[in-house]
Amino acid sequence: MKQTMGTKKKNICRTVVASAMAITLCSTVFAGANNVAMAMALDKEESISTTYNVSTTIVDKAEDYVKADYKILENKVMRSINSGALPVDQAAEIGAQYLWDMFKVDLNGKTIYMSHFVDPEVAKAYWKGDIIETGSEISDAPPVYSFVIEAISGARVSASKEWEKKETTIPYNLEKLREKYKNCNEYLDLAKQFSEKHSGVKATSAEFEDISASLDESSIEYGKPFSESGNYMAHEIFVRIIVTDEQGQKTEVEISTDSKTLQFINVIDPNRENNENYLG
Structure with missing residues (x-):
């Protein structure tokens, strides 16, 4: 379940910002159940x-x-x-x-x-x-x-x-964060390590996908469209990376920039036409 830039801010707060995945598993596959x-x-x-x-x-x-x-x-x-x-x-x-x-x-x-x-x-x-x-x-x-x-x-x-319920906040500007982390080898290497532990198969490549966050609701002005360059505040920021292993399997990995630990990992099924409906 991903969210786009046009999503209203009240929806952004419920999960994560700007095309971010829901941390709770299977929300799309059996939503409401x-x-x-x-x-x-x-x-x-x-x-x-x-x-x-x-x-x-x-x-x-x-x-x-x-x-x-x-x-x-x-x-x-x-x-x-x-x-x-x-x-x-x-x-x-x-x-x-x-x-x-x-x-x-x-x-x-x-x-x-x-x-x-x-x-x-x-x-x-x-x-x-x-x-x-x-x-x-x-x-x-x-x-x-x-x-x-x-x-x-x-x-x-x-x-x-579950992401930690933190009282502290940090600046969240999506454009700047994407620029900062899109070529960060440290997170690409960490994602490969998590993927190999997950599957037991050697990772061959890793590619930055996007940034997500748990936003501080008080930094959001309701009634105004979300801006990628807006000055919001977040409790925690995550880097999302796609890892490909030597068997060609792609895995989505989300890593906390605060602790540099794994937050979420999900195998991408190649038979699923719309991977916004993945199991993650």
Whole structure:
């Protein structure tokens, strides 16, 4: 779900600025269903024991990974009825390893909320997992971390984390930021590293795509069109890069300019005609 320069400012604030991606996964594929359906599922929640070991079919688990003591809550509205799909507990464990590889997430004592869905544009099924802060409800709180894997193979698709809720702000001028970061080798190299960790395949090239940000609403004048050269304030700024690996697969990587850490990663499906409807 990308936003264009003509988007009204009130819409820009809801996610990120100027053709930025939504950090929460799968918002386009099953828009309107994830929070409502999950809220319905909470009335039928079911904890599932996770007492086995499984590794992904694509990327071996990290050597420092230790299986956490987490719980699984399956969305009964968006559950799998495909006998060929991975069982929900195996999918959750693959996702747990995925989040550890990308973010070093400690899931001890946490709950993974699992949903199954199908993307009709590419005729593929997926498992999505959301990790919510203790004491929060899935229906009213953004996930702290999320992942998406292919439901049958277990292949990694997307992983993200919620942006930090910061009080401090920094200047946000889109034209100047694009000029500053479009040829920044440091972020291109970081994106390659994250892509290789994500897929296990060597990255061959990286290309700057765009800048996004979590804007400070107080810096926006409502009723006026967004200006790329406007003097706005942002809580955090991100660089978005497209990485191509030696197999020709393209992956979208978003990196925080504050911490230089991964914020979001998403495999681009070549069979999807409109990649604004990607799973990220």
